[in-house]
Amino acid sequence: MWLQKEILLKSKHKGFHLITDEIVSQLPMIKKIKIGLLNIFIKHTSASLTLNENYDPDVRSDMEKYFNQTVRENEPYYDHTSEGADDIPAHIKSTLIGASLSIPITNGNLNLGTWQGIYLCEHRYHAGSRKIVTTILGEEST
Amino acid sequence: MWLQKEILLKSKHKGFHLITDEIVSQLPMIKKIKIGLLNIFIKHTSASLTLNENYDPDVRSDMEKYFNQTVRENEPYYDHTSEGADDIPAHIKSTLIGASLSIPITNGNLNLGTWQGIYLCEHRYHAGSRKIVTTILGEEST
Amino acid sequence: MWLQKEILLKSKHKGFHLITDEIVSQLPMIKKIKIGLLNIFIKHTSASLTLNENYDPDVRSDMEKYFNQTVRENEPYYDHTSEGADDIPAHIKSTLIGASLSIPITNGNLNLGTWQGIYLCEHRYHAGSRKIVTTILGEEST
Numbered sequence: 001m002w003l004q005k006e007i008l009l010k011s012k013h014k015g016f017h018l019i020t021d022e023i024v025s026q027l028p029m030i031k032k033i034k035i036g037l038l039n040i041f042i043k044h045t046s047a048s049l050t051l052n053e054n055y056d057p058d059v060r061s062d063m064e065k066y067f068n069q070t071v072r073e074n075e076p077y078y079d080h081t082s083e084g085a086d087d088i089p090a091h092i093k094s095t096l097i098g099a100s101l102s103i104p105i106t107n108g109n110l111n112l113g114t115w116q117g118i119y120l121c122e123h124r125y126h127a128g129s130r131k132i133v134t135t136i137l138g139e140e141s142t
Numbered sequence: 143m144w145l146q147k148e149i150l151l152k153s154k155h156k157g158f159h160l161i162t163d164e165i166v167s168q169l170p171m172i173k174k175i176k177i178g179l180l181n182i183f184i185k186h187t188s189a190s191l192t193l194n195e196n197y198d199p200d201v202r203s204d205m206e207k208y209f210n211q212t213v214r215e216n217e218p219y220y221d222h223t224s225e226g227a228d229d230i231p232a233h234i235k236s237t238l239i240g241a242s243l244s245i246p247i248t249n250g251n252l253n254l255g256t257w258q259g260i261y262l263c264e265h266r267y268h269a270g271s272r273k274i275v276t277t278i279l280g281e282e283s284t
Numbered sequence: 285m286w287l288q289k290e291i292l293l294k295s296k297h298k299g300f301h302l303i304t305d306e307i308v309s310q311l312p313m314i315k316k317i318k319i320g321l322l323n324i325f326i327k328h329t330s331a332s333l334t335l336n337e338n339y340d341p342d343v344r345s346d347m348e349k350y351f352n353q354t355v356r357e358n359e360p361y362y363d364h365t366s367e368g369a370d371d372i373p374a375h376i377k378s379t380l381i382g383a384s385l386s387i388p389i390t391n392g393n394l395n396l397g398t399w400q401g402i403y404l405c406e407h408r409y410h411a412g413s414r415k416i417v418t419t420i421l422g423e424e425s426t
Binding site (some may be wrong): 177193239248 | 286287288307323325326327328329355359361362363364372375376378379380382383384388415417419421
């Protein structure tokens with residue numbers, strides 16, 4: 001069984017955002033899968049996807065602060081500067097974090113750990129909505 | 143062909159650990175797959191999975207030292223501090239490294255490079271055993 | 285439908301290289317897939333794969349400069365030093381960036397964003413050609 005659905009994520013401010021519900025609520029077909037995988041792919045190079053702690057919002061803001069200090073704006077050696085001070089740091093962060101996730105599906109649910117949630121990492125100050133391609137593959141429950 | 147198996151990895155000290163054998167020995171069904179993929183997914187946000195050099199243990203200890211100096215404990219800007227000095231660094235490292243691996247299966251074996259091994263990256267000082275979900279998908283040999 | 289093909293990438297100098305065409309031109313069978321995934325896996329621990337901006341070459345050179353300054357050669361704490369000053373930094377970069385990509389296939393094409401391209405990140409000064417395993421899984425168009 002193969003299913004694919006493009007999802008438009010609502011525009012978000014720069015930072016790390018928990019989007020598990022925004023994704024899962026648009027994928028009711030997960031319920032039909034006994035064993036499978038969900039691949040989530042972001043079609044952008046200045047935002048990224050990761051899994052992390054789903055409870056304390058301080059984890060998301062600490063993460064944002066960490067990535068801002070480890071990938072700084074306006075480094076004197078940057079050449080790609082014409083699209084704004086946040087642009088090349090956004091590209092670098094997207095490579096550090098990654099553009100896709102593969103999550104197991106078991107008995108109709110994402111098989112995440114208790115504390116795991118899906119994050120959209122928005123690396124630009126004024127981004128629009130973000131396009132995600134979700135691909136579900138697996139064996140249907142009988 | 144779809145197979146899924148949850149594996150409990152033995153508790154390990156903080157650091158980078160080669161676990162290729164611990165994983166593969168629990169997945170004899172790989173032998174039956176002609177072409178496929180193995181997805182390995184860790185259900186935690188303070189440990190991570192990567193592929194790296196499988197021969198010299200110094201690579202693992204240098205990796206541990208690198209990640210400790212690039213994601214430091216007790217940064218003055220951290221707010222998520224109530225779960226111990228190693229907790230927020232563990233979350234950040236897990237996003238830098240990632241929670242899952244997809245490895246090709248070819249003719250009954252993982253199609254890894256000669257020097258590639260699977261690492262469990264344990265980011266906490268006193269972690270228990272870690273839960274892994276392995277999903278095998280592929281075409282059976284005839 | 286399952287297909288697997290090993291591809292040898294031409295030897296490249298240290299740096300970030302756009303290889304979308306070098307990969308796609310060797311995978312004409314993507315045209316036959318209606319819904320699916322392409323997994324690209326590099327069988328090495330001193331080179332890596334990522335997706336990033338496919339237009340301005342300055343993004344690739346800024347990326348190379350960023351990773352060289354965040355993972356330095358000759359750190360006094362490195363023990364794995366016998367294979368050259370670029371070796372342990374190459375291993376660390378490969379864990380930061382990752383060894384594989386999963387890209388959705390939709391109606392016979394890779395479903396990449398407009399600005400997304402596939403990068404080979406070559407972390408060694410004198411590397412040879414690099415082995416990639418591509419695995420295509422999906423539903424054939426009728």
